[in-house]
Each structure stands twice: as C-alpha cells, then as structure tokens.
Amino acid sequence: MSIQVRQAVKSFAGKTVIADLELNLPERGIIAISGPSGCGKTTLLKLLAGLLTPDSGSIEGERSRPVSMVFQEDRLLPWLSALENIALVTSSHASAASWLKRLKLSEFADYYPETLSGGMKRRVALARALAFKSCILLLDEPFQGLDADLKQQAYELIREAGRSRLVILVTHDAADILQLADSILLASGPPLKLEPVTREQYAAGLPPETRPAVL
Secondary structure, three states: OOEEEEEEEEEEOOEEEEEEEEEEEOOOEEEEEEOOOOOOHHHHHHHHHOOOOOOEEEEEOOOOOOEEEEOOOOOOOOOOOHHHHHHOOOOOHHHHHHHHHHOOOHHHOOOOHHHOOHHHHHHHHHHHHHHOOOOEEEEEOOOOOOOHHHHHHHHHHHHHHHOOOEEEEEOOOHHHHHHHOOEEEEEEOOOOEEEEEOHHHHHHOOOHHHOOOOO
16 A cells, blocks of 8 residues: 555644645655755654654555654664664564674674764664564665765665665765665755656756766
C-alpha cells in the first residue's frame, strides 16, 4: 500500500510550514528531497513518521507500518553503549554487532556516545535505523561527519534498504542524491512545495564545478 498525503496543513505559532500538500509515495525505492533550510522538509518527515499530526488534511497508508528515522541529531541514549543502542531495536546482540561491523564500528561496540566522534555517532544512529525492521526509512541529513569511504559503505546499505522498503532521504549533498535517488523532489517554501525533477534536470541546476560529467 502506498502513502498518500492529502491536503495536509501544518503551522507553528501562526506560521504555515505546510499548506494543502498533495503527495503520493510508493511502497519501496529511494526518494531524495533537496531544498533550502527552513522550507519544511523536516516537518514533512516528522508528519510521515507520526511524530506530528496535520492540523488538517490527512496522511494515509503509513499508520499500520513501522517507521525508522535518522534525525539531524543522533539521539543516541547516553547511558547505553553503541552496541546496546542498536540492540534496542534488534532481536539479539549478535544482530546488533553485525550492523556495527557493516558500518566499520566493531571495535567501538562497548563505547558510550560521549566517547565517540560525531561521525561515529552518526553511523551508530544510521545502523540503528537500518537494523529496525521498518517498512519506511526516513533519513534527515544522515551522512554528516562521514568521510568519502564511509559514505560509500553507507550508500550500499541505503541502496539495499531501498530494494525492500520506502526510503526518503533529505539532503543538501548533490552526491548523495545522484548516487542514491530513484526519484528526486526539489523543495521550496515555506509553505513547502515539492517539484519532481529528473536526474538530468537536477544535475543541470548544479554549479558547473560540481556538475557530474556522466549521469
């Protein structure tokens, strides 16, 4: 079952962030959303996650399906180790350990969040979201603090996730979008507007020095 956003409205302190938004989302695949800060992208993710409720309109099709999310903040539990943070959503410590291994964090399994670098905490948060058996994976700037090699490792895991579930990726990084997205939405606002574009159209809008030679 796909997800349908129907005339959704969301305001905060009298400011309308989302107004009469219409959006149809598929059951699986990777949808990238790119746009300026403050236009409503994160609010949309929180609506899709059920963390916020539309003031009016509706979101249909997501309530009966589990959702996992990587926020802009890592949101790790400080009293749990890296392994224990992931084990919260898995069936066993062995499963959690396998996710740490896939993100090159095995040697840091017993480390607590305060002792991890920003990039390490990001990978633990990403591992936890991927490890949860969700149907919908929401990613809000998930690759902050990751170097090129670690990004490629994370890309592979996101591609794998997109084959069996819906992944919505919010990012400012053109490389993330061009390497991962099955479809692209350009965001503007507020209130939030989403314009579908092809990969070619998206790449053509990039500064010449960052535009890829081959799509």
